[in-house]
Amino acid sequence: MPSVLLLGSGLCAPPLVTYLLDHGVALVIATRTKERAEKLIAGRDNATAVELDVSKEGAMDKVDELAQGVDLVVSLLPYIYHVQTAKVALKHKKHFCTASYIAPEMEELDAQAKEAGVVMINECGVDPGLDHMSAQRVIDDVHSKGGKVLEFFSICGGLPAPASNNNPLGYKLSWSPRGVLLAGRNNAVFLEHGEKKAVAGVDLYATSHYRKDRVEPVGDLEWYANRDSIKYIDIYRIPEVRTIIRGTYRYPGWCDAMRKFALFGFTSMDEVAYGGRTYAEFTAQVLGLPSTDGLREQVAAKLEVPADGDVLHRLAWVGALSTEERVPEGVSCALDAMSHLFEEKMQYAPGEKDMICMKHTFEVEYTDGRREQITSKLIDYGHQPEGNTSMSRTVALPLAIAVRAVLEGRIAKPGVQRPVTPEVYNLILDEMEKHDVKFTEEVQPQHVIIRHEVKPMEERTPLSPVDVAKVVKAGIRVSVERSPTRCFPDAEYEAAGATLVPAGSWVDAPASTIILGLKELPEGDAPIYQRHVYFAHCYKGQDGAAALLSRFHRGRGSILDIEFLVSEQGRRVAAFGFPAGVMGAALGLLQWAKQKVGGNLDGPLKPWPSYESLVAEVKAAIAAAGATPRVYVLGALGRAGKGAVQLSVDAGLDPVKWDLEETKGGGPFPELVNEADVLVNCIYLSTKIPPFVTLDMLEKDHRLAVVSDVS
Numbered sequence: 001m002p003s004v005l006l007l008g009s010g011l012c013a014p015p016l017v018t019y020l021l022d023h024g025v026a027l028v029i030a031t032r033t034k035e036r037a038e039k040l041i042a043g044r045d046n047a048t049a050v051e052l053d054v055s056k057e058g059a060m061d062k063v064d065e066l067a068q069g070v071d072l073v074v075s076l077l078p079y080i081y082h083v084q085t086a087k088v089a090l091k092h093k094k095h096f097c098t099a100s101y102i103a104p105e106m107e108e109l110d111a112q113a114k115e116a117g118v119v120m121i122n123e124c125g126v127d128p129g130l131d132h133m134s135a136q137r138v139i140d141d142v143h144s145k146g147g148k149v150l151e152f153f154s155i156c157g158g159l160p161a162p163a164s165n166n167n168p169l170g171y172k173l174s175w176s177p178r179g180v181l182l183a184g185r186n187n188a189v190f191l192e193h194g195e196k197k198a199v200a201g202v203d204l205y206a207t208s209h210y211r212k213d214r215v216e217p218v219g220d221l222e223w224y225a226n227r228d229s230i231k232y233i234d235i236y237r238i239p240e241v242r243t244i245i246r247g248t249y250r251y252p253g254w255c256d257a258m259r260k261f262a263l264f265g266f267t268s269m270d271e272v273a274y275g276g277r278t279y280a281e282f283t284a285q286v287l288g289l290p291s292t293d294g295l296r297e298q299v300a301a302k303l304e305v306p307a308d309g310d311v312l313h314r315l316a317w318v319g320a321l322s323t324e325e326r327v328p329e330g331v332s333c334a335l336d337a338m339s340h341l342f343e344e345k346m347q348y349a350p351g352e353k354d355m356i357c358m359k360h361t362f363e364v365e366y367t368d369g370r371r372e373q374i375t376s377k378l379i380d381y382g383h384q385p386e387g388n389t390s391m392s393r394t395v396a397l398p399l400a401i402a403v404r405a406v407l408e409g410r411i412a413k414p415g416v417q418r419p420v421t422p423e424v425y426n427l428i429l430d431e432m433e434k435h436d437v438k439f440t441e442e443v444q445p446q447h448v449i450i451r452h453e454v455k456p457m458e459e460r461t462p463l464s465p466v467d468v469a470k471v472v473k474a475g476i477r478v479s480v481e482r483s484p485t486r487c488f489p490d491a492e493y494e495a496a497g498a499t500l501v502p503a504g505s506w507v508d509a510p511a512s513t514i515i516l517g518l519k520e521l522p523e524g525d526a527p528i529y530q531r532h533v534y535f536a537h538c539y540k541g542q543d544g545a546a547a548l549l550s551r552f553h554r555g556r557g558s559i560l561d562i563e564f565l566v567s568e569q570g571r572r573v574a575a576f577g578f579p580a581g582v583m584g585a586a587l588g589l590l591q592w593a594k595q596k597v598g599g600n601l602d603g604p605l606k607p608w609p610s611y612e613s614l615v616a617e618v619k620a621a622i623a624a625a626g627a628t629p630r631v632y633v634l635g636a637l638g639r640a641g642k643g644a645v646q647l648s649v650d651a652g653l654d655p656v657k658w659d660l661e662e663t664k665g666g667g668p669f670p671e672l673v674n675e676a677d678v679l680v681n682c683i684y685l686s687t688k689i690p691p692f693v694t695l696d697m698l699e700k701d702h703r704l705a706v707v708s709d710v711s
Contacts, residue, residue, distance in 0.1 A: 008076035099125030133425035151363035157249025170251030177342035188225035205259035472497035527555030581643025588708030
């Protein structure tokens with residue numbers, strides 16, 4: 001019968017003990033709380049419990065003695081003891097497993113473990129553990145299809161289940177309260193859009209650094225970055241990634257409260273003798289207040305928050321304003337004083353359930369240029385009151401499955417390792433599903449954002465609500481930025497199935513998003529990461545073109561310029577066409593009429609509410625001019641040319657229509673300056689040709705008064 005030495009019998013031990021005993025593994029549990037271990041193994045023949053306090057002198061000698069009689073050592077001890085116990089296991093060529101992170105000192109044992117043929121599995125719990133496995137499975141699948149992972153977010157939180165989320169801080173303890181408070185002191189390093197970013201621990205909870213998410217069926221959450229994400233580029237084998245951030249979920253409000261706690265000294269580790277003071281006195285001393293009189297108002301003023309607001313409500317609820325409860329004797333730092341309050345206030349009541357909420361988000365690009373967003377999500381609830389917590393199950397079961405697989409030779413590769421190879425993660429994830437712990441993977445439909453146009457007076461839109469409804473029906477997610485100037489009301493887009501989002505939302509959209517617009521993007525220097533479909537006007541030496549192209553280059557975004565979208569026959573697919581010709585002819589005629597009465601068409605212009613109102617204004621202007629202009633339309637058979645012709649006809653004119661037949665001999669054409677009053681050019685040129693009108697022609701007497709150049 002295979003045998004295991006289990007060091008520690010804390011909160012996560014019960015599922016592991018039950019699993020191993022149920023699968024015929026003999027178990028020796030060495031723990032400081034022998035009575036707890038004996039309850040876990042009551043009625044079991046293949047298990048014994050021995051007392052062991054690893055903090056006492058000579059404890060490692062006892063571990064050495066016990067390790068000699070087993071096949072594998074599991075450490076559920078505090079992380080500071082993992083390397084010591086791993087060295088003992090390695091000394092006797094015993095396999096070693098733990099759920100904790102690999103420390104540098106543990107990494108140094110790799111060569112020795114390989115030489116000895118010893119398997120040493122680390123980071124095999126939930127986070128770390130299941131997060132590695134589920135992420136690596138998706139990454140490996142993407143790579144097998146020739147894809148690249150451009151962006152990767154991995155966020156996890158151990159939280160109260162929604163039905164048990166009933167305190168102002170939105171949190172209950174599934175691990176050490178001191179550890180919870182210390183987490184807010186850890187610096188974070190991550191890669192975002194190709195740029196390495198570092199956030200000091202004191203700033204982690206700042207509004208500018210924590211982010212918001214909505215995870216169904218949980219609802220709204222917030223998250224902050226967690227320690228060093230950059231090292232996982234190599235661990236997950238994704239050198240191509242441009243963004244990688246690992247983070248921690250909390251319910252809304254946590255970050256704002258913890259930010260205030262940290263900024264004003266409530267998590268300080270400076271040595272101060274707080275023991276014996278009331279918590280009101282403690283708070284006054286931490287904040288440097290003169291007394292506890294009117295404490296709530298004093299604290300509110302110091303923290304610069306409303307006295308009846310959420311932050312003060314949370315501080316009062318946790319007990320930091322209490323005039324009765326006292327800081328335990330011997331407490332010598334603010335963090336430990338707050339840990340005591342957290343320990344008292346944030347326990348799960350009988351019957352309340354905890355929850356593990358984990359979500360990976362991948363932005364992926366394939367060799368054909370196709371991009372997609374993949375999510376992998378785990379929502380697991382505790383089995384209280386009869387069963388184990390979600391935290392204990394998701395920490396212990398992956399570790400137990402790995403232990404059994406090592407004992408049975410199904411995991412045999414020696415060395416210090418994480419569960420990031422297919423032979424390990426598939427084995428564990430597949431069996432976890434039998435325990436109802438399952439990740440749901442989903443490829444999100446293509447996401448399109450129609451952005452708000454920032455160009456002055458621009459009211460047009462690339463897609464009408466009618467067309468948006470067609471796109472949504474085709475299975476594409478459409479978001480429309482709210483706009484006070486767009487010619488269609490926001491409500492019509494919402495009715496068509498689009499989601500309304502604030503103007504400027506496209507800036508933070510994932511790389512896989514298609515951003516649809518018409519004209520110029522807002523000015524700036526920030527890199528651009530997405531694919532933008534619009535008239536960029538940056539290929540002909542226009543002002544600002546180099547700076548714009550640099551933004552796309554630096555962000556690895558791309559421009560799909562509508563101006564250069566052509567069919568297989570080389571004909572432009574998307575163009576303003578007919579209405580562009582209408583407007584070109586109308587503006588040319590309005591300018592001609594103004595010139596006739598000694599003026600000019602002054603801006604800024606405003607859109608006309610209808611075609612009929614535009615025609616009426618043009619006709620009125622011609623009548624006021626007291627003459628009838630002669631209009632020449634170049635490219636009259638094209639889309640824009642037909643629009644110019646139609647407007648001229650509707651305005652009561654008989655335009656001269658020129659197209660390929662009339663211009664095939666090549667210019668210049670004297671009649672254009674001698675016979676026309678208004679020349680509307682609707683010819684789109686892709687190659688250079690002789691000019692139709694030259695400056696020399698205009699220096700002589702001529703009739704031509706206005707050129708309206710639509711193209």
